[in-house]
Amino acid sequence: MRHRLAQASLVFLAILLVLSLAAPLIAELRGVDPTQTDLFRRFEPPSPQHWLGTDDLGRDLFQRLLDGGRVSLLVGISGAFLSAVVGALIGVVAGYLGGRLDNLLMRVTDGVIALPLLPLLIVLAAIDPRKIGVPPEIAQSEPSRSIASSSSWR
Numbered sequence: 001m002r003h004r005l006a007q008a009s010l011v012f013l014a015i016l017l018v019l020s021l022a023a024p025l026i027a028e029l030r031g032v033d034p035t036q037t038d039l040f041r042r043f044e045p046p047s048p049q050h051w052l053g054t055d056d057l058g059r060d061l062f063q064r065l066l067d068g069g070r071v072s073l074l075v076g077i078s079g080a081f082l083s084a085v086v087g088a089l090i091g092v093v094a095g096y097l098g099g100r101l102d103n104l105l106m107r108v109t110d111g112v113i114a115l116p117l118l119p120l121l122i123v124l125a126a127i128d129p130r131k132i133g134v135p136p137e138i139a140q141s142e143p144s145r146s147i148a149s150s151s152s153w154r
Contacts, residue, residue, distance in 0.1 A: 020069030027063050034063035 019026065027034060032049075038058035046053045052061040090109060094102040130136055 016069060017073065020066055020073055023066035023070050026066060032060045032063050034060055034067050
């Protein structure tokens with residue numbers, strides 16, 4: 001009982017898990033089809049029928065969030081399971097055979113571990129600084145000067 005915030009987070013995640021897994025049942029009980037469009041009900045505010053309102057096509061946002069949670073859970077659990085299986089296989093082969101193969105497999109593993117940073121760096125490089133509020137004179141300058149000018153270093 002020392003980590004109340006962790007316990008509260010666990011309860012919250014468990015509730016989200018149950019709600020996401022029960023999304024089809026909840027949709028049926030509420031009488032809402034999350035895929036049905038209704039252009040006469042676009043951008044409605046929260047109401048007893050649409051708990052979080054509706055989107056630009058008149059679809060129920062709460063139900064769409066629950067359905068999206070199901071997809072996210074499937075992707076997350078599948079990815080975790082697949083990575084555990086692949087990691088265990090690589091570890092077993094490296095541990096059993098050892099030697100140069102062990103060294104090679106560990107270097108390949110190190111390279112794969114470093115890869116998730118690459119897509120993030122590509123996305124950050126593609127962002128137009130002017131769209132996020134950086135003044136044009138700073139956005140078009142050299143990186144060292146933009147850091148110095150935005151932090152008032154001279």
